Amino acid sequence: MNASASPLPEGPAPVAATRRWNHALRLLGGFWSGREAPVAWAMLAVLLGLQFGTATLGLWMAEWEKTFFDMLQTRQGDLAASLLRFAGIVGAFAAVGFATSYLSATLALRWRAWLNADYTARWMAWRRYYRIERSGTLDNPDQRIAEDLDLLSRGILGLVTGFTFAVVSLVQFTGLLLSLSAPLTITVLGHALVLPGDMVIWGFVYAVGTSVLVVFVGRPIVARTMRQQHFEADYRFELIHVRRNAEQIAFSRAEPVELGNLAARFSALRRNMHGLILATTNLGVVQGLISQLTPMTPILLMLPRYFAGRMTIGDVMQGRNAFNQMSVALSWFMQSYGSIATQIAIIRRLRAFDAALALPPADAAADLEIGECHEPALHARDLAVRLPSGPLLVTVPDWQVEIGERWVVRGPSGAGKSTLLRVIAGLWPEASGHLAHLPQERMMFLPQRAYFPIGPLRAALAFPASADAFAAADLAAALARFNLAHLEARLDEVAPWTDVLSPGEQQRLAFIRVLLHRPDMLVMDEATSALDAGNAALAYSAVLQALPGLTLISVVHDDALEIHHTHLLHIADGIARRASLRP
Numbered sequence: 110m111n112a113s114a115s116p117l118p119e120g121p122a123p124v125a126a127t128r129r130w131n132h133a134l135r136l137l138g139g140f141w142s143g144r145e146a147p148v149a150w151a152m153l154a155v156l157l158g159l160q161f162g163t164a165t166l167g168l169w170m171a172e173w174e175k176t177f178f179d180m181l182q183t184r185q186g187d188l189a190a191s192l193l194r195f196a197g198i199v200g201a202f203a204a205v206g207f208a209t210s211y212l213s214a215t216l217a218l219r220w221r222a223w224l225n226a227d228y229t230a231r232w233m234a235w236r237r238y239y240r241i242e243r244s245g246t247l248d249n250p251d252q253r254i255a256e257d258l259d260l261l262s263r264g265i266l267g268l269v270t271g272f273t274f275a276v277v278s279l280v281q282f283t284g285l286l287l288s289l290s291a292p293l294t295i296t297v298l299g300h301a302l303v304l305p306g307d308m309v310i311w312g313f314v315y316a317v318g319t320s321v322l323v324v325f326v327g328r329p330i331v332a333r334t335m336r337q338q339h340f341e342a343d344y345r346f347e348l349i350h351v352r353r354n355a356e357q358i359a360f361s362r363a364e365p366v367e368l369g370n371l372a373a374r375f376s377a378l379r380r381n382m383h384g385l386i387l388a389t390t391n392l393g394v395v396q397g398l399i400s401q402l403t404p405m406t407p408i409l410l411m412l413p414r415y416f417a418g419r420m421t422i423g424d425v426m427q428g429r430n431a432f433n434q435m436s437v438a439l440s441w442f443m444q445s446y447g448s449i450a451t452q453i454a455i456i457r458r459l460r461a462f463d464a465a466l467a468l469p470p471a472d473a474a475a476d477l478e479i480g481e482c483h484e485p486a487l488h489a490r491d492l493a494v495r496l497p498s499g500p501l502l503v504t505v506p507d508w509q510v511e512i513g514e515r516w517v518v519r520g521p522s523g524a525g526k527s528t529l530l531r532v533i534a535g536l537w538p539e540a541s542g543h544l545a546h547l548p549q550e551r552m553m554f555l556p557q558r559a560y561f562p563i564g565p566l567r568a569a570l571a572f573p574a575s576a577d578a579f580a581a582a583d584l585a586a587a588l589a590r591f592n593l594a595h596l597e598a599r600l601d602e603v604a605p606w607t608d609v610l611s612p613g614e615q616q617r618l619a620f621i622r623v624l625l626h627r628p629d630m631l632v633m634d635e636a637t638s639a640l641d642a643g644n645a646a647l648a649y650s651a652v653l654q655a656l657p658g659l660t661l662i663s664v665v666h667d668d669a670l671e672i673h674h675t676h677l678l679h680i681a682d683g684i685a686r687r688a689s690l691r692p
């Protein structure tokens with residue numbers, strides 16, 4: 110017996126449990142240090158350069174405003190040249206804006222594509238998608254892949270570019286505002302204190318004051334937005350549940366129950382949304398007031414010096430511009446906390462996902478010595494299968510399946526028949542003891558509901574081989590053999606076959622797949638449950654005729670199918686034992 114673990118689909122090595130910072134660095138750093146890194150860094154450098162360009166254009170606009178208004182005041186100067194310069198600056202703004210928006214969206218998309226490939230590969234590897242669902246340890250992995258990765262890539266880039274722009278414009282406009290400021294004298298405990306740059310100081314006070322107000326009023330928005338995402342996902346899940354179970358719901362006339370569930374989910378969503386609308390409206394009112402106040406505040410502050418003749422109208426306009434730009438830049442630092450909080454929440458959600466994706470490659474191996482053998486086809490000794498919650502489900506003291514034997518597995522419902530097959534397939538980790546069987550590539554599993562990829566029927570039949578692996582004539586002959594000749598004309602039709610075909614048709618197609626792939630060992634779990642007696646007998650005889658040396662393990666409930674088997678494994682009272690077949 111080969112004691113090594115049976116091979117599983119290839120995939121990246123499991124990720125070790127990560128600490129908070131390690132995780133954030135790995136999450137954010139993979140793309141920026143891998144194969145895509147040179148292009149990504151180059152794009153980021155250009156993007157940051159564009160932030161510098163935008164801030165500089167703002168400075169030029171402020172200077173232009175000064176000369177323009179001075180020209181209006183003195184009624185002297187070249188108006189055409191001034192307007193031409195204005196048009197040039199506006200044109201440059203448009204070009205830089207276009208380049209910024211295109212480049213940042215493209216870079217975010219590249220990053221998302223990288224993250225998407227990384228996450229989907231790890232999710233698929235080692236059947237983690239199945240193991241995560243089975244254990245129920247993580248909700249909505251689909252939302253994490255489809256939404257969170259998008260929000261993360263766009264959000265982080267937005268923060269980086271926003272930060273750069275805020276720093277550059279803060280430096281540039283503070284310098285400009287300083288040149289337009291006068292010293293500010295304040296009296297502290299009877300001492301006169303002279304500070305340079307009154308406009309800079311007032312700008313700072315104004316930005317902090319308005320930001321505190323905005324943060325205070327807008328505080329509920331962050332938490333509510335995050336909760337909203339959660340409620341939206343729950344509601345979508347409920348809708349998908351209706352779609353998936355449409356027929357069962359229709360047969361059971363369960364519309365009132367489903368309508369009630371949908372209404373309950375939606376009302377939770379609606380309650381939160383209502384709070385969000387209120388919070389957003391409050392914030393809108395405050396921001397509206399600030400936006401009215403902001404252009405006037407610096408003018409009012411500079412008015413005394415203007416009337417005293419120490420400032421031109423151009424100086425006032427330039428000062429107003431610099432004051433506004435500086436307070437916008439300062440506010441960014443205080444008001445970006447919402448985006449930062451969102452990104453932290455996303456990173457936290459992805460950390461939970463990463464923890465689930467850190468499942469080791471073969472979690473069945475913990476207490477189960479599992480290996481390959483070639484003779485017999487399967488051997489189980491002291492095999493104990495447990496439920497995930499711990500209790501023992503079934504033990505298999507000693508079971509040997511020789512090559513060519515055909516075993517039927519029987520027992521009452523819930524005895525653990527399907528679970529035993531899951532252990533053989535390596536899908537059930539809660540098991541201990543010894544198990545060996547033919548290599549996985551010589552085995553084939555037929556569950557009750559076969560898997561059909563979305564694509565042409567030809568590909569669904571050939572799966573897991575490629576669509577063109579089998580000659581059209583062979584496919585047509587196989588379809589005819591299973592009373593499915595009417596599907597020959599649809600071989601190239603693309604459809605979600607699991608929804609389109611009847612369960613019985615699907616089960617017969619699965620048998621055709623067995624004939625095409627010719628495994629040495631077939632493990633079936635009620636694979637003929639949807640077939641009438643005639644078609645079930647036909648499926649068995651077709652397979653056994655085509656593959657006379659086939660080793661078979663089959664869970665069936667139908668007594669009539671026992672005759673196709675040579676041995677019986679009976680599960681009762683938690684023990685699986687060989688028993689006699691009915692004569």
Ligand SMILES: Nc1ncnc2c1ncn2[C@@H]1O[C@H](COP(=O)(O)OP(=O)(O)OP(=O)(O)O)[C@@H](O)[C@H]1O
Binds near residue numbers: 520523525526527
């Ligand atoms: N993912 C799971 N988590 C927890 N318990 C499970 C899980 N899957 C199956 N079980 C439990 O394991 C027990 C055995 O289930 P199993 O499907 O193997 O029974 P079975 O003998 O094949 O039944 P049936 O003849 O009705 O198909 C049942 O009590 C079932 O509820």
